[in-house]
Amino acid sequence: MGYFKPDPSSKNSAYSIVIPPPNVTGSLHMGHALNAVLQDVLIRWKRMSGHKVLWVPGTDHAGIATQNVVEKQLASEDPMFRTAMNEAKNKNIKEKQFLSQELYRYKIGREAFIEKVWKWKAEYGGKIIHQLKRLGASCDWSRERFTLDEGLSKAVKEVFVRLYEEGLIYRDNRLINWCPRCHTALSDLEVEHEELEGKLTYIKYQLTSPVSSLSKGGIDEGYITVATTRPETMLGDTAVAVHPDDSRYKDFIGKTVDLPLTKRKIPIISDNTVDPLFGTGAVKVTPAHDFNDETIAKRKSPPLEFITVIGKDGRMTETAGSRYAGKDRFECRKIVLEDLKEQDLLEKEEKYKYSIGHCYRCKTSIEPLITLQWYVNVKPLAREAIRVVRERQIRIIPKGWENTYFAWMENIRDWCISRQIWWGHRIPAWYCQEMKSEECRRKSGVIVSRVTPQKCPYCSSEKLVQDEDVLDTWFSSALWPFSTLGWPDETDDLKTFYPTTVLVTGFDIIFFWVARMIMMGLKFMGDVPFRDVYIHALVRDIKGQKMSKSKGNVVDPLTMMDRYGTDAFRFTLAAFAAQGRDVKFSEERVEGYRHFVNKLWNAARFIMMNIETNKNQKEIAERGVEALNLSSRWILSRLATATDNINKALEEYRFNDAASEIYQFIWHEFCDWYIEMAKSDIKNPNLEMSVLRCLLYTLDNSLRLLHPFMPYVTEEIWQKIPHVRRDGEEIQDTIMISEYPKSLSRDHQAEENMSYIIDAVLGIRTIRGELNVPPSAELNVSIKSYSRKAEEILKENMKYLKKLSNSADITIGMEIDKPEGSATCVKSSMEIYVFLKGVLNIEAEVSRLRKAEKEIEDSISLLNKKLLDEDFIMRAPKEVVEKEKAKYEELLRRKERILESIKKLKEVGGEK
RNA sequence: GGGCGAUUAGCUCAGUGGUAGAGCGCUUCCUUCACACGGAAGAGGUCGCAGGUUCGAUACCUGCAUCGCCCACCA
Numbered sequence: 001m002g003y004f005k006p007d008p009s010s011k012n013s014a015y016s017i018v019i020p021p022p023n024v025t026g027s028l029h030m031g032h033a034l035n036a037v038l039q040d041v042l043i044r045w046k047r048m049s050g051h052k053v054l055w056v057p058g059t060d061h062a063g064i065a066t067q068n069v070v071e072k073q074l075a076s077e078d079p080m081f082r083t084a085m086n087e088a089k090n091k092n093i094k095e096k097q098f099l100s101q102e103l104y105r106y107k108i109g110r111e112a113f114i115e116k117v118w119k120w121k122a123e124y125g126g127k128i129i130h131q132l133k134r135l136g137a138s139c140d141w142s143r144e145r146f147t148l149d150e151g152l153s154k155a156v157k158e159v160f161v162r163l164y165e166e167g168l169i170y171r172d173n174r175l176i177n178w179c180p181r182c183h184t185a186l187s188d189l190e191v192e193h194e195e196l197e198g199k200l201t202y203i204k205y206q207l208t209s210p211v212s213s214l215s216k217g218g219i220d221e222g223y224i225t226v227a228t229t230r231p232e233t234m235l236g237d238t239a240v241a242v243h244p245d246d247s248r249y250k251d252f253i254g255k256t257v258d259l260p261l262t263k264r265k266i267p268i269i270s271d272n273t274v275d276p277l278f279g280t281g282a283v284k285v286t287p288a289h290d291f292n293d294e295t296i297a298k299r300k301s302p303p304l305e306f307i308t309v310i311g312k313d314g315r316m317t318e319t320a321g322s323r324y325a326g327k328d329r330f331e332c333r334k335i336v337l338e339d340l341k342e343q344d345l346l347e348k349e350e351k352y353k354y355s356i357g358h359c360y361r362c363k364t365s366i367e368p369l370i371t372l373q374w375y376v377n378v379k380p381l382a383r384e385a386i387r388v389v390r391e392r393q394i395r396i397i398p399k400g401w402e403n404t405y406f407a408w409m410e411n412i413r414d415w416c417i418s419r420q421i422w423w424g425h426r427i428p429a430w431y432c433q434e435m436k437s438e439e440c441r442r443k444s445g446v447i448v449s450r451v452t453p454q455k456c457p458y459c460s461s462e463k464l465v466q467d468e469d470v471l472d473t474w475f476s477s478a479l480w481p482f483s484t485l486g487w488p489d490e491t492d493d494l495k496t497f498y499p500t501t502v503l504v505t506g507f508d509i510i511f512f513w514v515a516r517m518i519m520m521g522l523k524f525m526g527d528v529p530f531r532d533v534y535i536h537a538l539v540r541d542i543k544g545q546k547m548s549k550s551k552g553n554v555v556d557p558l559t560m561m562d563r564y565g566t567d568a569f570r571f572t573l574a575a576f577a578a579q580g581r582d583v584k585f586s587e588e589r590v591e592g593y594r595h596f597v598n599k600l601w602n603a604a605r606f607i608m609m610n611i612e613t614n615k616n617q618k619e620i621a622e623r624g625v626e627a628l629n630l631s632s633r634w635i636l637s638r639l640a641t642a643t644d645n646i647n648k649a650l651e652e653y654r655f656n657d658a659a660s661e662i663y664q665f666i667w668h669e670f671c672d673w674y675i676e677m678a679k680s681d682i683k684n685p686n687l688e689m690s691v692l693r694c695l696l697y698t699l700d701n702s703l704r705l706l707h708p709f710m711p712y713v714t715e716e717i718w719q720k721i722p723h724v725r726r727d728g729e730e731i732q733d734t735i736m737i738s739e740y741p742k743s744l745s746r747d748h749q750a751e752e753n754m755s756y757i758i759d760a761v762l763g764i765r766t767i768r769g770e771l772n773v774p775p776s777a778e779l780n781v782s783i784k785s786y787s788r789k790a791e792e793i794l795k796e797n798m799k800y801l802k803k804l805s806n807s808a809d810i811t812i813g814m815e816i817d818k819p820e821g822s823a824t825c826v827k828s829s830m831e832i833y834v835f836l837k838g839v840l841n842i843e844a845e846v847s848r849l850r851k852a853e854k855e856i857e858d859s860i861s862l863l864n865k866k867l868l869d870e871d872f873i874m875r876a877p878k879e880v881v882e883k884e885k886a887k888y889e890e891l892l893r894r895k896e897r898i899l900e901s902i903k904k905l906k907e908v909g910g911e912k
Numbered sequence: 913g914g915g916c917g918a919u920u921a922g923c924u925c926a927g928u929g930g931u932a933g934a935g936c937g938c939u940u941c942c943u944u945c946a947c948a949c950g951g952a953a954g955a956g957g958u959c960g961c962a963g964g965u966u967c968g969a970u971a972c973c974u975g976c977a978u979c980g981c982c983c984a985c986c987a
Binding site for chain 1: 914915916917918923924925926930931934935936937940941942944945946947949950951952953954966967968980981982983984985986987
């Protein structure tokens with residue numbers, strides 16, 4: 001137990017990851033699964049490689065998201081509220097509207113509500129943690145954190161106070177994105193822009209006095225027409241703007257119009273940002289409900305008036321006029337249009353595509369509103385954050401994402417951090433209600449403090465009120481890499497594990513999270529929060545669409561685990577995780593890897609079976625590996641290669657390469673060749689012990705190589721097998737902390753020698769397969785080798801050849817002639833003749849050879865063309881030319897052999 | 913309006929400046945004592961289109977097409 005905890009006494013170098021904390025309300029989805037699996041692969045690999053490893057788990061309180069979820073649930077459980085809702089429905093009021101007006105939380109009050117959310121969290125909040133555990137995530141669960149923990153809250157307050165004291169946090173009254181449903185401000189990032197088919201409405205504004213100089217290109221000088229997508233906001237217009245150089249409107253500037261449906265007169269002004277080509281070239285200016293108009297208004301001197309006509313609930317305010325007050329903004333739009341029509345001020349409506357902002361949590365269209373909010377001036381922090389990535393103190397992998405990061409960071413705007421919700425870190429600011437002193441008034445009575453102040457430090461008033469708002473969830477997430485390690489206290493964890501080694505996350509939160517962690521880490525720790533950022537793909541459905549509940553295309557990771565097992569599922573995710581591309585999830589792939597689990601299991605079973613029946617069981621494990629035969633030397637060499645490739649791939653975050661390497665090795669080298677060959681060796685008393693040992697050793701190493709990907713099955717098998725000791729290595733009682741295989745030396749001689757055997761076997765099998773020779777037919781084979789060495793090796797390994805190719809008799813030599821009536825296969829180091837005891841179908845064999853010849857011929861003509869090309873001979877590198885020449889010659893030789901075979905066969909056929 | 917990515921076997925995806933690979937699916941053969949969730953042998957691709965660089969391009973460059981993302985205050 002306790003294997004997931006870092007060993008405090010370890011002197012080894014630290015390797016640490018903080019998990020991207022999922023929402024407490026969350027349930028494991030594909031994105032989480034991929035994210036967690038990749039981290040776990042790294043963590044298990046590094047832990048086995050001897051590092052002092054820490055993976056910090058935790059969850060995020062996810063302010064708005066959680067509040068919405070819990071609020072909805074609480075509301076539906078409350079009978080009183082349900083009745084009210086039904087009544088509302090009967091009165092044909094949309095639920096959404098109703099909720100926006102009468103949010104449940106306001107009914108029960110702040111304290112009661114917060115209490116209920118905590119209760120809810122205690123009951124259901126552990127769900128995703130359990131699911132992560134089920135996935136096999138080897139986090140140090142004793143260090144699990146929650147973004148609203150006491151410790152993390154302390155960190156949040158510390159950061160807020162310090163940034164405030166440095167003037168980087170300030171309060172301002174300006175236009176912000178407001179969600180009328182969630183009833184809170186949102187940062188720019190939390191607004192999703194979505195294009196929709198809408199209408200562009202042309203409204204005539206009547207001039208107070210006519211323009212004297214006339215007839216400007218068909219423009220009716222009695223009116224000025226504006227085009228808008230939001231007619232209802234006209235009630236808050238405080239100007240009409242045209243481009244200063246627009247000749248059509250030159251004489252209009254400075255005049256006033258009667259704002260329809262109101263009694264106000266508003267000026268016609270000029271502004272450079274107006275596009276004369278769009279609409280009529282005249283635009284209505286609504287500073288209180290449009291970001292663009294706000295800048296226009298503030299640019300003027302004196303600034304234009306701000307008139308708010310839409311309230312926080314998305315309904316028209318009293319200012320909009322009694323006819324409209326209280327109406328929902330979209331309902332009001334209809335009424336305004338009708339009213340305009342009636343007064344003949346509605347010129348026309350055009351279809352028009354435009355994008356509109358929506359709340360990223362509830363999809364309600366956002367309303368720009370003037371409110372007083374807290375902001376972080378992030379520009380100075382961003383500068384540093386850009387620098388560390390430019391200077392490669394942080395590597396973003398794949399590199400392509402760096403551009404995205406820079407682009408955003410360089411255009412970063414101040415971050416609105418206050419939220420008008422209740423679930424979150426309350427802003428540590430208090431307001432003096434009395435402001436009795438000059439100093440207090442100068443500070444607007446604002447007190448920012450780490451602890452709750454008893455009295456005003458400026459005027460000693462005891463009438464203090466805490467700010468009602470809470471902080472953006474991402475504010476606390478930004479501190480995650482150090483707040484989870486104990487900051488602001490100077491803890492050992494912080495010393496040992498900060499900066500963390502790598503952050504593994506999806507690209508969708510590069511701005512929300514990654515960028516902000518970098519800024520905060522640099523600011524408060526004076527160092528980057530992580531060395532590497534590995535950005536993985538998004539998991540999509542098989543058609544490449546984003547998985548979403550509304551589309552109904554969600555694949556549930558838990559279902560996958562139930563159906564195919566956690567190991568197969570994990571392996572699939574890793575195998576899919578190629579850099580720079582999204583994952584289109586395919587269930588068939590998972591099924592394929594389940595077969596792999598089965599294959600491994602059976603291979604292990606076979607090996608164990610043979611060890612258990614062995615008289616000298618103990619001895620097998622106690623001595624080290626000694627490769628006494630070719631196949632053993634070969635598999636150890638292949639193991640060395642696989643080990644190298646896997647370690648290298650993981651080092652470079654090429655998870656898919658690592659996965660396919662281990663798959664290939666276990667299945668197609670270890671199982672297909674070595675185990676098959678071992679079947680005869682273990683019957684040979686001279687080899688029995690060494691081969692069993694080598695089988696066990698290779699299995700052991702395969703399990704360890706595979707363990708980070710498939711922790712369950714590898715552990716289970718590992719527990720069942722005896723372990724071959726390697727130079728004084730300590731045998732652990734779990735594979736989790738056994739040593740990850742390190743590079744061993746390769747045996748090129750063995751690999752070359754083995755290739756003769758493989759060639760011979762494949763050659764015989766090809767003939768058998770292509771001629772459809774039944775396995776009952778035992779073959780007589782002659783092999784003409786092209787070298788003494790090949791001859792020697794083949795002779796020495798006769799028994800393998802016979803067994804793997806199911807041949808009765810094999811003759812090998814350099815001087816062998818093709819027996820009459822035999823089939824031929826030509827390899828680079830030998831020719832293989834299979835004699836079929838007179839059953840050879842000559843026609844079939846001839847056509848088979850013709851096909852082989854044609855293939856070779858195609859290659860030859862290609863190569864021929866190349867080698868005749870003087871430019872190629874002159875300009876291509878020497879090695880390449882030599883290689884091509886050698887290839888060419890070999891192909892010629894093979895072609896000749898095949899033609900000869902065909903000739904002979906024809907002779908035989910002709911005689912008959 | 914900017915930026916990014918994708919386009920390779922029927923499907924899902926790797927990949928490389930020197931005549932293309934995997935898994936699944938498909939065809940044929942095989943229940944031989946680890947495994948039919950298996951074994952063996954096959955079929956299947958002018959690597960989106962058009963130019964260019966190069967002795968040589970699927971790979972590098974440019975343009976185009978299709979699809980998909982991200983960013984953006986054109987009402």
